[in-house]
Amino acid sequence: MERVWLKRYPSGVPAQIDADHYPSLLDIFSQSIEQYADKTAFINMGKSITYRELDQKSIAFAAYLQSLGLKKGDAVAIMMPNLLQYPVVLMGILRAGCVVVNVNPLYTPRELEHQLTDSKAKTIIIVENFAHTLSDIQDHIQLEHIILTKMGDMLGCVKGNIVNFVVKYLKRLVPSYNLKSFVSFNDALKQGAELPLQKPTLVGSDIAFLQYTGGTTGVSKGAMLTHRNMVANLEQVTGCLDTFFVKGEERVVTALPLYHIFALTANFFTFFKYGATNLLITNPRDMPGFVKELKGFSFTAITGVNTLFNGLLNTPGFAQLDFSTLKLSLGGGMAVQRPVAERWQKVTGTRLLEGYGLTECCPLVTVSPYDLAGFNGSIGLPAPSTDIRLVDEEGNDVAKGESGEMLVSGPQVMLGYLNRPDETAKVLKDGWLYTGDIARMDDEGFFYIVDRKKDMILVSGFNVYPNEIEEVAAMNEKVLEVAAVGVPHDVSGEVVKLFVVKKDPSLTEEEMIAHCRQHLTGYKAPKSVEFRKELPKTNVGKILRRELRDEEIKKSTKA
Template sequence: MSVERPWLDQYPAGVPEQIDVDEFPSVVAVLENAIQNYRDRPAFANFGKTLTYAEIDTLSARFAGYLLGELGLKKGDRVAIMMPNCLQYPIATFGVLRAGLTVVNTNPMYTPRELRHQLVDSGATVVLVLDNFAHTVEQVLADTQVKQVITTGLGDMLGLKGSLMNFVLKYIKKMVPDFDIRGAVRFRSALERGAAHPLPKIESQPDDIAFLQYTGGTTGLAKGAMLTHRNLVANMQQAAAWVGANVNPGHEVIITALPLYHIFALTANGLVFMKFGGLNHMITNPRDMPGFVKELKKVRFTAITGVNTLFNGLLNTPGFDEVDFSKLHLTLGGGMAVQRAVAERWKKTTGSTLIEAYGLTETSPAACINPMDLAEYSGAIGLPIPSTDACIKDEDGRTLPMGDIGELCIKGPQVMKGYWQRPQETTEAIDGDGWLHTGDMARMDEKGFFYIVDRKKDMILVSGFNVYPNEIEDVVAMLPGVLEVAAVGIPDEQSGEVVKLVVVKKDPSLTAEQIKAHTRENLTGYKQPKVIEFRKELPKTNVGKILRRELRDDART
């Protein structure tokens, strides 16, 4: 099927229609190219400590040496990394990839139930975890295939200052719960032992899985999107071609506040800016907005990525307007819809246009981006980026004409290989012609700009993170006092949407507080319900399916 591409006429000067997917055979080749070109330039900074590209080279090779030489891992084995943004993250991630292995990015805030599923499903045999979250790993270890746990303190790469930080976090702030994992190895010890094993030359193939990136499932269980080296290299090339004219190689400083375990930061900050020899200035806890602003005042940054809630939070934090924005020339928003009020205020405060982008875990993630020379917020998610096709289809898979609303479908080299060990769900997501069905309802205008109208799925989007109602409902239904439950998203000024529960009681004495206590034990913070309503019955179709849309509409009116 041929696709009309009106968006090509809107491409900014210098942006090619196609990218060279074969320039780099793997993510490792991108890293090695950056090391060669920018060896002595700063690569990653955190808590006042900076590592150069040369240091990332040495340390990641040592970690790879430990995984292969000491643990005897084989090509394709999975290694889970469970950490917020800190210097250990890039060292470990590049170490895993250089060893020919697959990274399983794991949210450190997971509850035992969520972590157990991801470790069991991925078959990870090694877990690297920050001390603060090791007690969660300890609780599920016996149910998994994990043979080796590697632990690390937040200050482990920071020298003497880091030792003091670890002491304060554990004994004064009480932020490190006790854990006892037999045979666990410290990260620094792993690096020391890995130094004895020179890294063999491992050729990762374009089709090898680089990351198993978990995303919510309609069944209530997260699925691992298989992102290959080719997928990630392609998306890096696409995004780099799009922003390239605005970048000064070797001199960019990007604020990385979104977690690198999230696909947006991983590709946009980690890979695109690595290609350009940039410095990733990592923020470990962006929720501490006063601390975040204090950090921004120390850095002459040139770029920042984030979600709407992050930008809104900064704008509403005292002192943000005193930050030096003189070097800032690139602000990229994604993960959730950017609100006009936030975009306009951002431009007024910083002088930088907040450029909206659109993507999914399944597209590594970028699919559409607005032109970088956009003067102001437009409400569009942008144009399909180079080597990407997009169209709008109806329920029967027919392509709809311009202006009609239907499901947004994407095709390009960044579209995932499929869902890990889920052929049926892969077939449902990617049709026979290679189109990924996004589940987002959209329209295209005459210039080729795409606009999201609504979501086909019942997915809830909280601060850029996908929340799937089935998972919330499954957890709440475990409570004996619950007869029926439905979860829907309702608008929220802070996070875009929050989870609302509508519950039919089996036990009349059941309270909202009991439900909240139960969800706190079983669900990550952003998935927990903020509003609970009790009803005598739930609206249903004639075949008994709960009408979530009706509940959503009720909540909005």
């Protein structure tokens, strides 16, 4: 496919990047720590830590890990929400030469057991709130070391003790657990501070992360992301933004969890490289508390998913915040809906731009250029050094303007899935990653996601894409959240069903269907609407259509 998108790149954005600019992520750490030593790196719950302090603590943690006998390439798991401990632990693991295994704290015992067993993790750093999950499976896994932390461990003696007391005894957020043996995080830091660190020799081909996919369509798979993959993706991100951001002056809001690939790259690594101050939000689902934290933080950038932006817009007090310093709002993880993007721009005065990525690509593949006047419904232009093809079911390139499965090639594409050569072979073919997403490209090189291949609805032989239905439904001001799925039908094979969370209690099924029929051709319009108090979501707020669809299939089977 001709790289027509290069002509649309803003001035200063390179066509190619050097994926070997830094030998490993450790070199990026060293560069930023040297340049921004006394600047605030992270803030959480009112407590801040400088780049210099982060350097010292992460070195101590790395030395402690090595003292446990961990060697280069050993897997170490992290299971916690956004806390100041996260950057210390993350950097410490990499500085010890080990591989980071990010774990969703909300995992069930079964899911946790699978990930720890599959990755062969020897050590886990876990926050006390979720220790009960680990204790349930400790007899079934080959874990050698457990490092236990509490929510307030890095907030200072007085505040930390208060937070830990409130979390455990007043809010009762720490279920009882029975771990056989563990070391406290603070003790690990103290011991590590007295130990020397043996700096590992890392090269680009060494694995940095085993980043597990959500597993919504089967068993969770560990994408093997190398230091070169991650460095390349950071070079691609900063290549797009170097003329837009000012080094040492940016302030970013990180509400998405750092254990998710989007926040890991877009928030942690990107803004660490820029010497930014990063505000970590531990519980973004507490929207009033989230808005309260934003009041005292003059942020220049914020990332999120559509549901997060929508939630903020519907939280009292958000519209009254000072947005005078805000330069970039970036959505990913799921489709940004036009009504949300347009309202965001009206309230904040800043464009809500969309990017697209996959765990298998570290994740950035495409991103909207910063000079875009406003939301245009696209996922933007391919990142530098990224090639994209659109193919039909037979693997042939589709004609210009037509939709096809998106294939990606670039230095950010993973090595493959750990322990799963069969699954790897399904998605990596002849140097191309088969994404499973259906897209089209316009004349300027902007790409538009039509939908997930597996989420597509087939009505009487016609392809119906949920994104389109959901965007139309969201245009109704009485709708808060919406999901469209295909449900079995005797005549047409499938029909569209909507699941809606109301913003206005007066909304009816008849009104919703009539609204959709006004904007959609007949076979695309929903035939039924089910109202719910909430919709099932992933850990980052992405609505799980598959779960809703499975419910409907079970109903039809029983009937």
